[in-house]
Amino acid sequence: MKGIGNMKEKIIETSIELFDRKGFKETSVQEIVEAIGVTKGAFYYYFKSKEELLKDICISYIEDLLEQQQRILQDSEKSCTKKLYEIVYMLIRNIKARRKSARIFFREMRHLHEDHLQEIKAKRRVFRQHYQQLIEAGIARGEFKPTLTPDMITFGILGITNWSYYWFQPDGEISEEALTDIYVDLILNGIKNRESLKEK
């Protein structure tokens, strides 16, 4: 039934809006259902608790990223450099659709019950490990420097894109494609002016 699916979706969307603006703890189930114009009964038909709704938001956010990452990584035709580009692009493009979910993910995760928190942290760890394996594969293939420290480099690369969730305006002056180009160039080549050094 489409109507039921829509109601669950509506609760999730409205909650993402409210959790992002006011915070998870500061948003009551009452406020969520009032914003949609339904009863608390409708809420508890879909979610055992507000905490379970938060878990669903976080799980859905990270699982979506994992699926997109998997699609990119499994293509055996592409170089590691190309895959790196595509993951950076995927993460930056994702801001438009998922910025609020991302902020809730990073900011409100600590309000989850311990078992839910561990479940989500495990998925987040898989995302990072797959990223790191890409760096390691790139080193093995001679695309990336053999001297790299893959785990630390992975955290650094993740930092570049994760941080963009806090400031990047997808409808602003610079496009998602242009920002991806800038960041992949930073990651691959750095900022040092090698031309000038050669001349000297």
Next chain:
Amino acid sequence: MKGIGNMKEKIIETSIELFDRKGFKETSVQEIVEAIGVTKGAFYYYFKSKEELLKDICISYIEDLLEQQQRILQDSEKSCTKKLYEIVYMLIRNIKARRKSARIFFREMRHLHEDHLQEIKAKRRVFRQHYQQLIEAGIARGEFKPTLTPDMITFGILGITNWSYYWFQPDGEISEEALTDIYVDLILNGIKNRESLKEK
């Protein structure tokens, strides 16, 4: 009077502890004073409100960073590359002493009153602008590539270190110096294996 100074410091330290663990909204003034073993009167002697205390924590965090950054930037003897290294090192070293303040800064800032929020955002902007001016100076001096987009590169570089506040363990396997070396090398030279390309 040393005793009074200590009490204010104690309130701030205890609040940082509680705000980080439980969240700003979830921590009451009552809990803060109970944790120290004083009365609410002691709290309100130093702070008009819990919000003002949060403002003080955020202001002190960003002003401290600005001062350290200024000390590094004003040295006219040093190259821009060296200054970049020192800012990255300063931010990573800062994790040990200020991680909890940093997390409160990033996570709880939205609970500040509008005028306080603007005051803090202005200081944060200055930090970023000074960083960007360093990139621009490095380009002008031929140290960094002339093709860089300084504002976007600055956000990217900031992302690398800001993100480390979420995962880096100062007492863990890798030292602050080693992590700084890895990140400055990433920023300056990137991960691409140029040796291998030359051979082909």
